Amino acid sequence: xxxGLENFVPLIKRSRGYEELKKDVIDSGICSxxxxxxxxxxxxxxxxxxxxxxxxxxxxTGAVKCNIDGICYDxxxxxxxxxxxxxxxxxxxxxxxxxxxxxxxxxxVRSKDKEVLKKxxxxxxxxxxxxxxxTEGFSDAAVVTGRDDSWNVDSTTSKDKSEITSGAGTKYARxxxxxxxxxxxxKTPSLAIVGTGCQIAGTRxxxxxxxxxxxxxxxxLIGLFCYENFPYTRLKEIVEDRLGLKMEDxxxxxxxxxxxxxxxxxxxxxxxxxKEFADLAPESCEICRDFTATFSDITCGSIGSDExxxxxxxxxxxxxxxxxxxxxxxxxxxxxxxxxxxVKRTGGFKGKKRAKVLGERETEGKFVPxxx
Amino acid sequence: MATTIAEAQNIFQQCYQCxxxxxxxxxxxxxxxxxxxxxxxxMINGFEEAQLDSGLGWECLTCGxxxxxxxxxxxxxxxxxxxxxxxxxxxxxxxxxxDSILAPMYSIMSKPEIKPKKKMYLTDDVKTDPNSKTxxxxxxxxxxxxxxxxxxxxKGIDVTNDAIKTLNLVGIVPAVLDDxxxxxxxxxxxxxxxxFEAFGQQNAEALQTFDTIITACxxxxxxxAVEYKDLLGIELNVKHLSEVLAEHTDKIKKGDRGxxxxxxxxxxxxxxxxxxxxxxxxxxxxxxxxxxxxxxxDALCCGVPTWVSCNDENKRIREQKLDDALATGAKRLxxxxxxxxxxxxxxxxxxxxxxxxxxxxxxxxTVMKESLEED
Numbered sequence: 001x002x003x004g005l006e007n008f009v010p011l012i013k014r015s016r017g018y019e020e021l022k023k024d025v026i027d028s029g030i031c032s033x034x035x036x037x038x039x040x041x042x043x044x045x046x047x048x049x050x051x052x053x054x055x056x057x058x059x060x061t062g063a064v065k066c067n068i069d070g071i072c073y074d075x076x077x078x079x080x081x082x083x084x085x086x087x088x089x090x091x092x093x094x095x096x097x098x099x100x101x102x103x104x105x106x107x108x109v110r111s112k113d114k115e116v117l118k119k120x121x122x123x124x125x126x127x128x129x130x131x132x133x134x135t136e137g138f139s140d141a142a143v144v145t146g147r148d149d150s151w152n153v154d155s156t157t158s159k160d161k162s163e164i165t166s167g168a169g170t171k172y173a174r175x176x177x178x179x180x181x182x183x184x185x186x187k188t189p190s191l192a193i194v195g196t197g198c199q200i201a202g203t204r205x206x207x208x209x210x211x212x213x214x215x216x217x218x219x220x221l222i223g224l225f226c227y228e229n230f231p232y233t234r235l236k237e238i239v240e241d242r243l244g245l246k247m248e249d250x251x252x253x254x255x256x257x258x259x260x261x262x263x264x265x266x267x268x269x270x271x272x273x274x275k276e277f278a279d280l281a282p283e284s285c286e287i288c289r290d291f292t293a294t295f296s297d298i299t300c301g302s303i304g305s306d307e308x309x310x311x312x313x314x315x316x317x318x319x320x321x322x323x324x325x326x327x328x329x330x331x332x333x334x335x336x337x338x339x340x341x342x343v344k345r346t347g348g349f350k351g352k353k354r355a356k357v358l359g360e361r362e363t364e365g366k367f368v369p370x371x372x
Numbered sequence: 373m374a375t376t377i378a379e380a381q382n383i384f385q386q387c388y389q390c391x392x393x394x395x396x397x398x399x400x401x402x403x404x405x406x407x408x409x410x411x412x413x414x415m416i417n418g419f420e421e422a423q424l425d426s427g428l429g430w431e432c433l434t435c436g437x438x439x440x441x442x443x444x445x446x447x448x449x450x451x452x453x454x455x456x457x458x459x460x461x462x463x464x465x466x467x468x469x470x471d472s473i474l475a476p477m478y479s480i481m482s483k484p485e486i487k488p489k490k491k492m493y494l495t496d497d498v499k500t501d502p503n504s505k506t507x508x509x510x511x512x513x514x515x516x517x518x519x520x521x522x523x524x525x526x527k528g529i530d531v532t533n534d535a536i537k538t539l540n541l542v543g544i545v546p547a548v549l550d551d552x553x554x555x556x557x558x559x560x561x562x563x564x565x566x567x568f569e570a571f572g573q574q575n576a577e578a579l580q581t582f583d584t585i586i587t588a589c590x591x592x593x594x595x596x597a598v599e600y601k602d603l604l605g606i607e608l609n610v611k612h613l614s615e616v617l618a619e620h621t622d623k624i625k626k627g628d629r630g631x632x633x634x635x636x637x638x639x640x641x642x643x644x645x646x647x648x649x650x651x652x653x654x655x656x657x658x659x660x661x662x663x664x665x666x667x668x669x670d671a672l673c674c675g676v677p678t679w680v681s682c683n684d685e686n687k688r689i690r691e692q693k694l695d696d697a698l699a700t701g702a703k704r705l706x707x708x709x710x711x712x713x714x715x716x717x718x719x720x721x722x723x724x725x726x727x728x729x730x731x732x733x734x735x736x737x738t739v740m741k742e743s744l745e746e747d
Contacts, residue, residue: 008410008414008419009410009413009414009417009419011389011409011410011413012389014391040392041390041392041395041441041443042441042443043392043441062670063665063666063692063693063695063696064397064437064670064692065401066395067395067401069392069395069400069407069409070390070395071390071391180443181443182388182443183443185443186443186444186445210388210389210390211388213389214387214388216386217388
C-alpha cells in the first residue's frame with residue numbers, strides 16, 4: 001500500500017508487463033498467437049496471419065510506460081502460472097490425469113444436422129454445442145471462426161444459426177477468436193467461444209482475473225484437441241509448396257493418424273505424413289502442455305472415437321448441462337463408445353516432444369514456463 | 373458523454389479492472405498511488421466517500437489518454453468532472469493556478485451587464501464582416517495575453533489576429549461578437565456547471581444566428597460543439613480552424629520550412645477526433661513533420677488542463693512532453709491550443725537560464741498565417 005493511501009482499497013497486483021511478455025514469450029519464440037494479451041488491450045495487435053503480436057505495445061516505447069498496470073503478461077497461457085490453482089478456481093477440483101485434465105465424463109458425439117456433418121472434421125460436435133449454447137440460453141451469442149476461399153480466418157460474433165453453422169470444420173490456420181474479447185463482451189456480455197488449448201487457457205485466466213468484477217459478463221468455453229496449429233503463411237507453404245495444391249481449391253482439412261488430409265474441390269483426397277513438415281511446426285505448439293484444452297467447460301476432438309464421431313470430454317457442470325441441452329434439442333446423438341486411452345497415447349507423444357524441446361530451451365538459457 | 377455518479381455506478385459495473393487506463397495514464401507514472409483503475413474501483417464498490425475526500429480527483433489531467441483504449445468505452449474523465457462537482461460540495465477543493473488574476477476576470481465577465489468588447493483586440497489589417505453568417509469565436513486567448521506575454525511569452529492577441537488573418541487569406545471574412553462571453557470550458561471541467569450554464573445562456577442567442585462558427589481554440593471548439601448541445605440543448609455547427617484549412621490546402625504556400633513536430637491538444641484530438649486536418653495543412657505548408665513517440669491518440673498532455681493542480685508532478689509531465697518534442701529534432705513545436713502553448717512556454721521560460729528546451733513553441737494559427745501570406 002502506497003503511503004498516504006491507507007483508506008484506499010489495495011488493487012490486485014499485476015506481476016509483470018509487456019516488456020517481460022516480449023522477452024519471455026514473444027522474442028523467445030513461444031507465442032502461439034492465441035490473442036489473450038490483445039483481448040482487452042487494443043495496443044497489442046496480431047500479425048495478419050495470426051501468429052505473434054505484430055507491433056510492440058507502444059506503451060513500452062513512449063514517455064508513458066504501462067509497466068505492470070496492464071493484464072497482458074498475467075493472462076498469457078505460456079508464462080509461468082499455477083495450473084492447479086487455476087483448476088481450483090475453475091472446477092474446484094484438480095486433475096488426476098495430466099493429459100485429459102479435470103473431467104466429469106467423456107462421450108462420443110455426432111451431429112444430426114447434415115449441413116454440419118458435411119463441413120465438419122468428424123462428428124460436428126463443436127458446432128452443435130456452440131449452436132446449443134446460443135439457442136438454449138447458455139450464451140447470448142457465439143464467437144464464430146469462419147474462413148474465406150483462400151483459408152484466411154476471421155472471427156465474428158453471431159447469434160445467427162446459419163452463420164454459426166458456417167463456422168464448422170477444422171481450420172489449420174490460427175484464428176484468435178478471443179482477440180478484442182473485451183469489446184465483444186461490451187456488446188454481448190454473454191459469449192460462447194470455441195478455442196484451442198492456449199486460447200481457452202488464456203481466456204480462462206482472463207475470466208478469473210477480470211470478468212469476476214463484471215457480474216453480467218459470462219463465458220461458455222468449448223475446447224478443441226490441438227496437437228499443433230499453423231500461422232496462415234505456414235499452412236499456405238504446406239498446401240501450396242509441399243502438396244502442390246492451391247489454397248482456393250481446398251475444401252476441407254484434417255490431421256488424423258499422423259497424416260494431413262486435404263480435400264479439394266474436384267473431390268480428390270490428398271495426404272502427407274505430418275512428419276514431413278515437422279520443420280514447420282511452431283515452437284509454441286511443441287512446448288504446449290494442453291492437448292485437450294483442459295480449462296474448457298467441454299472439449300471436442302477427433303481422437304478416441306469412431307470415424308464420423310467426435311470425442312467429447314465434459315469438464316464442468318455447465319459443460320454437462322450444455323451437452324444434455326443439445327441432446328434434448330435433437331442437435332446431437334451421444335454414445336459411450338469412446339477410448340480415452342487413445343487420447344492419452346497421442347497426448348503422450350506431444351508430452352515427449354515437449355520435454356525434449358523444453359530441455360533444449362533450458363540448455364540454451366531460454367525462458368521455460370513453470371506450471372507448478 | 374457526460375456521466376453522473378449514479379449513472380457511473382451503473383455503467384461501471386462493467387469495468388473489468390483490466391488496467392489499460394492506469395497503464396496509459398501519464399499522471400499515474402509521476403504520482404504514485406494515482407491510478408484510474410483504483411479510482412473506478414472505489415467509485416463502484418462503495419468507497420466513493422474515501423475517494424472524493426482524498427481529493428485525488430483534482431490530480432486528474434482530464435486528458436482522456438486513459439479512455440481511448442478502454443475496452444468498455446467508459447467515459448472516465450466524464451466521471452472525474454462529476455466527481456469534482458461532488459468534491460466541491462464536500463469542501464474538497466482543487467488548487468487553481470493564477471486564480472488571483474483569472475477568478476476576478478471571469479467573475480466580472482460572468483455579469484450579464486458587462487460587455488467584454490473583444491473587437492478592441494483586433495488589429496487594423498484584420499477583415500471582419502458584421503453581416504457574415506460565419507462567426508469566428510475569439511475565446512480567451514486575447515484576455516490571457518496581458519498576464520502571460522511578459523512572463524512566458526504568450527502573445528494571445530497576436531494568436532487571435534493571426535487566426536482571423538488566416539481565414540481572410542483563404543477567402544473567409546467572418547463576423548466577430550464584441551460581446552462574446554467565455555465558453556466556460558474550465559469551469560465546467562472544474563465541476564462548476566452552474567457557472568458554465570450562466571455563461572452559455574448569455575452566448576446562446578447570438579451564437580444561434582450563425583450558420584457556421586469557427587474556433588482556433590480546441591477548448592472552445594469542444595465546448596461549443598459538444599457541451600453546448602449535451603448540457604444546454606443548443607446545437608451549433610462548429611468547425612476548427614484546421615478543418616477549414618484542410619479544405620483550402622491549395623491556397624497554402626509551400627516552402628522549405630524544415631522539421632517541426634505537432635502537439636495533439638487533448639480537446640482537439642482525443643475529444644474531437646481531429647488528427648489529420650492540422651497535419652495536412654502543415655504538410656501543405658512544407659513542414660517536414662516529425663511525430664513524437666507519444667502522438668495522436670496517445671499524445672502526452674501539456675500538463676495543466678483547466679489550470680488545476682499545477683504542481684511538481686505535472687511539471688514532470690511537461691518536461692516529458694518537451695523532451696519528447698526535442699527528441700524529434702524539430703525546430704518548431706506547433707501547438708493548436710493557447711492553453712497548451714502557455715503551459716509549455718511556462719516551463720520553457722522557467723528553464724531558460726539552463727537553455728534546456730531550445731525549441732520554438734508556436735501556435736498553429738500563427739504558423740498557418742505565415743504560410744498563407746505573400747512574401
